[in-house]
Amino acid sequence: MISNVPTKLINLCSLLLLATVLFGGANSVQASSAMVTVTSVDIGTARVVLNTDSKLVVFKSYTLGAPSRLVIDVENALPEFSDRKFTINDGFKTLRIGLYADKTRFVFDALNDVLPDARVEQVDGKLIIAWGVQDKVVTAPVVPGTPNAVEKIDFDASNGQSVFTVSLSSQTDLISPAVDGDVIRFGVKNTVIPRSLRRVVDASVFPSAVLQITPYSTIIAGERCVMFAARMKGPVDYTVNIVESSLVFTTVDGPFAEIAAKKMSSVVVPVGEVVTTPSMDNVDSVDQVIESLNSASQTGEVEPAVGCAAPVKVYTGELVNWEFDDTDIRNVMTLVAEVSDQNVILSDDVKGELTLRLHDVPWDQALDLILEIKELGTIEQGNVVRVLPLKQIEAMETARLQAKQTIKRLEETQTQIFEVNYKDVDSIEDVIEDMLSDQGEVSAIDGSKKLMVTDIPSKLVEIGDLLVLLDEPVKQVLIEARIV
Known part of the structure; x- marks a missing residue:
């Protein structure tokens, strides 16, 4: 009996210890999560x-x-x-x-x-x-001495290669190029660039592999530096060198050395020139009908030439001064949301780092630049702005169009009889056949000038409108003869 007492005491102590741990642990968890x-x-x-x-x-x-x-x-x-x-x-x-x-x-x-x-x-x-309060803020220790300066920037594309030249006040060290997707970054150390030269070099219209080059200043390891971000149209061979007191970026343009001819979307007709509307009797396709109607509408009018500059977007946002050096893009977008006072939602695919310097730039223009650099886009839904990669937006738009086409295919068809009064039935039938949807069909009714068309309601409306334009009476010529 006496020998069992220690065992009972040990068991009792164990139970008390277990209860203390359990209840004590519960209290500690509750305390850590308390508001x-x-x-x-x-x-x-x-x-x-x-x-x-x-x-x-x-x-x-x-x-x-x-x-x-x-x-x-x-x-x-x-x-x-x-x-x-x-x-x-x-x-x-x-x-x-x-x-x-x-x-x-x-x-x-x-x-x-x-x-x-x-x-x-x-x-x-x-x-x-x-x-x-400090008298001034020093963001980074700056290397003493007078830095070099960018004096001139030139760009030339000819003979199958592009040459981007930065003239410096004196020779300096090169910052080796680094490739980030379709962007090549390079620069020079211990150098400053005046505000007048901090402009984007737009090479999109040149026969060049370079799309644009953006200069910006930054501080790396306490030293003033000037960087250049060259966005390329595609992968090509390139070199970056210091030649005497110049920074030279050269690309072998390859297939980008030729500019594709621009498609003309309208025709310029001089004032006073008479355009004869072609006859509808021998129409073979819808394209010919549209072309003839466009020609008729342009009679006596001068259309603006293709290639005129698009209207310049006006930015009205508050001016900001931003300087980022390898900053997380999500932190940058958080700052944009604060400045713009907008509700911004970022897709999980919005990632990467950003380096730029902006001075006295409207925040909405800064946002457009950031979106362009990182190949992002926005979708506005009420008072919320969603930021997604452009490829994701394109995929969403493609899915939307496919869904729209699917709905059209599932739409019930109807049959309608169209009567042709003046034109040849066979030629009108050919035109309508080009307009039909995937489930549409047209056939001429034997022994009459009527067409039976089966298609979705929206197509039947389009066919009816076109038939009004096509089925017009042929102009008659009155010949009067007088015998003397």
Whole structure:
């Protein structure tokens, strides 16, 4: 009996220990997932305090540029107050609050785009943000000495090759080219480029493998550099060299050395020239009918020449100054959403990094440039803008058209009798046959000038409209003879 006591005590202790672990573990899990309430915001001199009802707050802080701001994400937190914006005007301009499913975000916008040296500390569940305003902000240590300068940019395409030449004030080191899809990036070290030369070189109309070249300035390892992003029409051989005090980018254009002839979509008819409408008696196809109708409508009119410049898009967005160096495209689009005050949803296929520098550019123009560089497009649905790769948008459009065609094929057909009054029945039958859908058919009724057409209702309407144009009486010529 005595020998069994230790065993019972051990079993009892084990049960107590197990219960402690189970209940204690449950309490710890519950505590870690408990919501934190931000009760108030106290704004003082060079100091902001976020008061909470918790003794322990999980948060992370980081800074962003263009525009400069400090961001603090407090996990599992909700504000008790309804205000979403506070004015600071001391080091920081404003404090903005955003609500998310798993956190509350506090964004401190820098005053005059100068970010103070802020410190974020947690004291008894309070988040204390304190700072001392700096006289200036240095984004990266710059190598001393006077840098080179880009003085001139030239582009020429001839004799099967394209040559892009950048004239420099003095010789410098080359930044080796790197290929990213159809974009070749290269540049020069310790160099600056004036704003007047930061223009896209559009080579799309040249017999060249180069589509466009975009210059931009950046800082790499603390050194001022000028980079060039050359978007190519296709894969070709190329070289990048420093020749004396010039950067030379040369491509072997190959099949891109010839410009394909542009298709003419309209005909220019001089004023006063008489165009004779061809007879409808010998019409063989719908294309001839359309061509004849277009010719008739152009009589005495001058159409604008093909190839005229398209209307220039006018950008009205707020001017921004952005500088990105190998920045995640998703972070860039988040910034665009904040500046534009739009609801933006990114597809999972929107990925990659972006390097660019924009100065005093409307945000909507900046968005178009970013979309073009990354081959992205947008779809607007109400007050939401979806951003997807162009290939995905094209696939969606193709699927939509295929679905539309499928609906047409499933549409019930109807039969209608058309009477031909003036023209030859066989020639009209040939024209209608070219217009039919996949399930349509036409046949002439023997012994009459009537056609029986079976097709979907929309096609029957088109055929009826065309028949009104084709079936016109033949003009008669009256010959009068007078015998003297």
